[in-house]
Amino acid sequence: MEQKNKNGKDIAILIGCIILLLLGCLAFFSARWYITEFGDTGFDSILYTLFSEMNGTDSAVIMDFMVTALLPALVAFVVLTLLFWAKRGNGDRLYPFTKKRARVLSMVLSLVMLGSAAMTVDLPSYIAYMSQQSTIYQAEYVDPLKAKITFPEEKRNLIYIYLESMENSYMSQEVGGALDHNTMPELTALVQDEENINFSHTDGIGGFYNMTGASWTIGAMVAHTSGIPLKVPIGVDRNEYGQDSFLPGVNSMTNVLADAGYYQTLMVGSDANFGGRKPYFEQHGLNRTFDIFTAREVGIVPPGYFVFWGMEDMHLFDFAKQELTKIAEQEEPFAFTMLTVDTHRTNGYVCKKCIGLWGEQYENVISCSSKQVDDFIRWIKQQDFYENTTIIIAGDHVTMDEGYIERNVADDYERTVYNCFMNTAIDTKYDKNRQFVAADMFPTTLAAIGCEIEGERLGLGTNLFSGKPTLVEEMGLEAFDGELLKTSDYYTKNFFFD
Structure with missing residues (x-):
């Protein structure tokens, strides 16, 4: 029973690492794509895009995102997943990472990519401003x-x-x-x-x-x-x-x-x-x-x-x-x-x-x-x-x-x-x-x-x-x-x- 619980915990951690790695890859390449294509339009524009319906979007924009951001993100995700967790037929790891090291490296790399994406779109500055309360409308709005x-x-x-x-x-x-x-x-x-x-x-x-x-x-x-x-x-x-x-x-x-x-x-x-x-x-x-x-x-x-x-x-x-x-x-x-x-x-x-x-x-x-x-x-x-x-x-x-x-x-x-x-x-x-x-x-x-x-x-x-x-x-x-x-x-x- 103890071994079964341990295996279940290992699987849960593995799934968590994989999901975090996928999110890191998607965020990293998507942020780079957005800034390269649209420039620094402010995080408000990104947030609005996420909340809006996409009907009527030029198909070339969607295709560009898929080729320039989504595809590289998926390729990077697959390569990194194989690097950290792939095994040979005999059960040996394809690359010389211990299970613990693979988890640590995967999480660190994922967090680095998420952090890089956040910096690319200036999310820290946005959060810093959003933590403050403005009174401009009470004072100036007509x-x-x-x-x-x-x-x-x-x-x-x-x-x-x-x-x-x-x-x-x-x-x-x-x-x-x-x-x-x-x-x-x-x-x-x-x-x-x-x-x-x-x-x-x-x-x-x-x-x-x-x-x-x-x-x-x-x-x-x-x-x-x-x-x-x-x-x-x-x-x-x-x-x-x-x-x-x-x-x-x-x-x-x-x-x-x-x-x-x-x-x-x-x-x-x-x-x-x-x-x-x-x-x-x-x-x-x-x-x-x-x-x-x-x-x-x-x-x-x-x-x-x-x-x-x-x-x-x-x-x-x-x-x-x-x-x-x-x-x-x-x-x-x-x-x-x-x-x-x-x-x-x-x-x-x-x-x-x-x-x-x-x-x-x-x-x-x-x-x-x-x-x-x-x-x-x-x-x-x-x-x-x-x-x-x-x-x-x-x-x-x-x-x-x-x-x-x-x-x-x-x-x-x-x-x-x-x-x-x-x-x-x-x-x-x-x-x-x-x-x-x-x-x-x-x-x-x-x-x-x-x-x-x-x-x-x-x-x-x-x-x-x-x-x-x-x-x-x-x-x-x-x-x-x-x-x-x-x-x-x-x-x-x-x-x-x-």
Whole structure:
């Protein structure tokens, strides 16, 4: 009986060592893959990805993970398992490890790999911040539905164009970029036009910084429209997050515009459910969503069509023209939001309109996107509704194509996100040498369509037209981000749960 218990204990320890080794291998290679492919987007983005549905993910991303991370992890696991525990036919160990030494070495190596993975994604820093309690929301947050927002007598339409991963690095050094050539001349010309406004971190062309909780698309869209980061509170079950109830306690720009009588739509070229985009907008006052599936239904693309993340931007812009024409015929003012996708990592998607001007595929895709956006803007300007329509073009976040950045952008270059405000209701002299983030786009957008905001703040954002200092300007970016990284019972209680 004693021998039987001993054998059972040995088997349990062996299984535990094998499981720990498998986890170590998976964590080590997965962390390296994530950072290599996406860069340092913050542990919040990793956590959100783990909690989100993966429907609509580009199959190339999944395949890349399987080949670059999963396969090496499994190979390493098999090799190490054989090294520590394999036996010959006669019962002798294949390699000269005693049972005790094999266990110790296996556990040590597993812990080293887990530790390395944690350091790679900066988990210790994340845990250190999460062990602290922030009071930034109690001190600084302004609820949009409790703030006094006055719309102009004649409400202006709004077209908000999110450009996937569009940062100012892609411009030439001569105009404020990081390259020796300009891959986005049309977008550069738009912000150089004196009739348009570019809020900048310099006295030239520039933009806003990535902020904690907004370094990936849905996080950025939440920040742009709600003035807060997107976080996953500790202890929340995966099934509680995203689809059925997406930040139900948050009052966003979509809520504000809905209360003001706007007809609001969102258009993406991928699966709108990916990352929770459709639930977020529809649960906060959006009227209708268009995506790859609705594009198939109306004949923009054939049935079953799917490339990259859904359909190319050239089809998206055709779809946008078609729907905008219909929407503009309605009596109520409209807010039309769209998100491009061709410039998504890695290397972007080459469509039929792309021309090989540059040596890097990603730069050719960026140039193609710049041209298509400009063509779309020219079309809008020819429409009757343009006179009373404000257009905002903004990147969602800086690119996650870490390989491209490492090859082409100097380490000391200050990367910022592109923005351009067109046909705004007001002008400003406070557009240069600003320190700001995506959260500031929320009140600034409402001001651009003529709204007066008492106190000039909504969410954690500041109306940039006003010249009032942003929280980043008051606190510094590092301190501001640090507060967002901390645990906030206020966030969990007031935003995450209704």
